[in-house]
Amino acid sequence: MADLTTEFLGIKSPNPFWLASAPPTDKAYNVERAFKAGWGGVVWKTLGEEGPPIVNVNGPRYGVIHGPDRRVLGLNNIELITDRPLDVNLREIKQVKRDWKDRALIISLMVPCEEGPWKKILGEIEDTEADGIELNFGCPHGMSERGMGASVGQVPEYIEMVTRWCKQYTRMPVIVKLTPNITDVRYPARAAKAGGADAVSLINTVSSITSVNLDTFSPEPSIDGKGSHGGFCGPAVKPIALNLVAEIARDAETRGLPISGIGGITTWRDAAEFIALGCGNVQVCTAAMTYGFKIVEEMIEGLSDWMDQKGYTSVSDFTGKAVPNVTDWQYLNLSYVTKAKIDQDACIKCGRCHIACEDTSHQAITSMVDGERKFEVIDEECVGCNLCVDVCPVDNCISMERISGVDPRTGVEINPEYANWTQHPNNPASKVAAE
């Protein structure tokens, strides 16, 4: 079995699966159950400054998007940071860390955007012997209205400033947790790096309204007839998170900055994908909140089985392996010509490929051949978009196959060499360059 031990910022954990700062890491009771179940580490539910505890709503705090059979595809929440007294949290953190030395324990923090409060809280947590801190610049609801969370994360200058204070006032590694609610994640990531961050983690939740109740006309979750936007997470946000991670991993300025990947991770495969895009480890919230802590067993087994199969002996063997393959559109190989091909033995004749291509794409799939219901790709029309592959309900029934020679659609000989947009005759910029 492959060794899943990871070292992230020098913090060791038996596996790369951490629980993200959220309800699963709210108190000792949960965290101990998580460690017993096998989680490699936790980021404790975000702590705020000392004083009267945070107040949460007393009605529903979640909204949901369901897939078939009520599978949770996305969760939206309007919960704030911890609503437990600071001293109770600190006492529990200290005790849990003492009892579980081999697990990573990070403290998530969020205090007003002033030097005093940051300096104060950093002093207060020193004694817990936690392994590091994560700065919550991501929470998009509630706390952001008070000038914290995402409202810091949306201003690179604040990120840099607060990160610098933290690096100044603590010896612990500092992870900056980024919000996806920005236009270009490279700016906040660069700011975190400039401020001295040891790592970034992302994503926090995406601002969202999950649904509107059509009887009361209130957004859900509805608190006495009103709703406010919340933060969206779970499987539905994974593609967004992967892209933001990749942007940071391949940016010249932030390349090499350690990343803790978060967003929709549900199985070992999701985790492996984040790691391949450059994450040193991953954090999970919604999957645990949907299924309980036991899912980590599947993640551990699955990841190590896959690593064994591939011959990787440690997680670092494949960390970042996909990063060089993330490129700009303009560098994609336009000489790569594919056609869809339908395996007639596997085809169950549902016709979804046909109607998708016929109504919305390129009219490249038949529905009848010689008077019989039959779905075949017309190479003369197929642009190789693969929509049909995506809508086909049968796994591996339609495949995209590369062709060479003359493309029956264009009648033009396919260039056997790699050629991209920058070199394309239709590109005005390339013409200029050629002249």
Place this chain on the structure above:
Amino acid sequence: MAATDHERDVQANRLESSQYDRNFSDIHPALNRHEALVEADRCYFCYDAPCMNACPTGIDIPMFIRQISADNANGSAKTILSENILGGMCARVCPTETLCEEVCVRETSEGKPVKIGLLQRYATDHLMNNAEHPFSRAKETGKKIAVVGAGPGGLSCAHRLAMHGHDVTIFEAREKSGGLNEYGIAAYKSVDGFAQSELDFILQIGGITIENGKALGRDFTIAQLAKDHDAVFLGMGLAGVNALGLDGEDADGVVDAVDYIADLRQADDLSKLPVGRRIVVIGGGMTAIDAATQTKLLGAEEVTIAYRRGAENMNASEYEQEVAQTNGVTIRHWLQPRALQRDADGAISGIELEYTKQTNGKLTGTGETTTIAADQVFKAIGQTFDGAPLDDTIVLEKGRIKVDADRRTSMKGVWAGGDCIVGGEDLTVAAVEDGKLAAESIHATLNA
């Protein structure tokens, strides 16, 4: 000579009283909302869906299932009922395993079709229990149309005509309307008086009058009907039954399966229905299966279906055969009746059967025989059309009414559909389609 030494044994009350309810409860209990949503999720919303093409009434199955998924059960029911106003009964009685579900692509991919019948029932039940009649009548046309027979064919035709604004009078020979929905369908397929609730639902459209106890040929002639109305639809079903052609066919203990089932369906108290201890049912269709299964459920000890060809030739689907077998019915193939055996009082005591074989498509007896002791022998070898009420005014073919694609008979102004026409499938759903097509044709003709 008696086949056995047993006393002939035909009696009521064979079971504990509580057992009757259990035996005759819903064979496929309705889906609840959760089950319906889970099942609806399985549908792929196929293009030019095979299931839809296999439905004799052409219900837009992917659409109605999608509407269930989208939590619009009443809208879903409307999609169903707009093609098949008896969608509720069809959901219960259609042999879906040989219709829509047989060709469902999920059957191809995993051997488990989407449960179209049960979903159809979910939607139609939902509407009938929660909403108003979903259709309204067009402006009244003042045209009068006569429908003979209040079975599925007649009711479907009447409803569609009423929708188009015509006035319909249904003449029905029996006391109750519904045809075989009321008198024929197996009790466990249509529980809680569904045939009558559905009838009430259909009549809510308005513009339809039913005259029960009025029979064509007895109370009026076809010529009169045609004269007094702008159009006539015949949906008379099959009034006769095939005979075994054996001596002693009128003996005590020889039972017409269709009559017996009608008595069963009309019984207020099933425990009062006499049933033999040992029963032989002759036939291979739905009627044979239903007679065998229901007598077994009434407490018969041994029930045997004897069919003259192989399992694959039976009109009853493989699934229907399994239902009988699961209930303890023995199905024996390649046996044809040769002689009825009777006791000293002349009543049935058994039946002698001859083994058969098929050579070059021709069925012949092998000469070898076997005898099965029986207190009752049920005849279920097919029903026949009784053409007498038509006074030879309408052309028949193979003993049933000849119609064109629009369900027009040879007589001007007269249409026909359901079991009484030639080439039909003898299914409820086929009768509904006939009625609908005839109504559209009548409407178009009257409008022309």
